[in-house]
Amino acid sequence: MSGLLAAESATTFDVPANVTFAVLAVLMVVAAIRVVTTRNIVHAALWLVVVLGGNAVVYLLLQAEFVAMTQLLVYIGAIIVLFLFGIMLTRAPLGKASDLDNNQRWLGAAVGVLLLVVIGFSVTRTWGNDRLDFVAYELPAATAGAAVEVGGSGNGRTQALANSIFVDYLIPFEVVSVLLTGALIGAIVLARRD
């Protein structure tokens, strides 16, 4: 929804989008840090839900509605449930546990901070002043007009994405299907008892 607003009035949308982004970014970073530091393994899975949901809202801010919905369905609908199943089946301690971290915490923190500095410096150096104006995948005028007539629901972008998947990237798409089948069979073979 927020993506649509941005498409209609890119100039007036900037402030609410930035406020949303700021709140969301703080929430996501705190939740991500909780995922890797909490002593309760179920809480880690639930904090991960916050990060994944925040990711979906970030995709909405970037006008990628279809990917946002896919994120909600696949990650929060399926992957979190898989994680909770994994926690249950491995009989992880459900309360607080003190042995979830190894003794390399300072080394890990140093590596993380170093990575952050290097990546942050290089992206700021390269992309520091680039503004997002959301024109990169605007539809041609005729198609955009048709999409607005159909209901003004912004179908155009998802339609363009579908065209992109099934025309430009058809072969990779089929390869991903085969990969998913292979992973499914592999998971069954690994996990069944015999």
Added chain:
Amino acid sequence: MLLNQFLLLAAVLFSVGVYGVIVRRNGVLVLMSVELILNAVNINLIAFSTYWGLGGQVFALFVIAVAAAEVGVGLAIVLLIYRNRRSVDIDQLDELKG
């Protein structure tokens, strides 16, 4: 909005995920940290897709599909480790160490 704010958020999430992969001992928690890393990459892909065209969104969808496959196989492996050793502590899996 600046492109850079999304890239920096992704960088922070990526670094936190790498910290988790290094520090956590429980196999399931390591997989969760890998999910953090993959999501950071997805933010980057989608931020650049507003900049250069739809290919980034397509690849983000591919990453989501591959992540689902990875979690399925990864959790099956963790389950197998648990069944064989009654523990998912990956620091104890050091039989290949010389």
